[in-house]
Amino acid sequence: MRDARIEQPFGDGTYPFRLGYGQITELQEKCDCGPMRLLSRLQSGDWKIEDVFETVRLGLIGGGIEPKEALKLAGRYVKDRPPLENHPLALAIVFAGLAGAPDETVGE
Template structure:
């Protein structure tokens, strides 16, 4: 059950679901070479490598059920080569949903 860790947010041209499931967290750790806690601390302290933002978004989309191809396409269109001030809030919210959970509406 992933309701408590699924963020719903606007991305690109529609509202989408983002879930960093256990396999997606493992992949994020592999890609970044960091544990989840260290990565979270980097984002909180604004000390992250730029590619992490698109990776968090892409893996969140895949974890919520999107195909890897579609997630890659959306990130190429709406997360890469964009102002960091646009991309950071969503990437942080996705990781924070996994860290702190989200409120589930009845």
């Protein structure tokens, strides 16, 4: 089964990121758009800084990080950094959440 989990460098280490159904539902509420619209915004450059912050925060939670720790990490390594620095990570998290991780085999 594909779970859309990716491991990516972030801040002080490498972390698991995953957007499951619950995280995608919360993400669309926080970003006021559906997941495909969010993906389109991130791809086109028409994104908001909260799109990046919330994607990273919720991706950490979906990856197994406790919500308080995810908020702390996202605050330190997203809010306290230049916005463009984490844009590629947010794009990768949303894409994996919708299409599956690139190294997952379909049907497994």
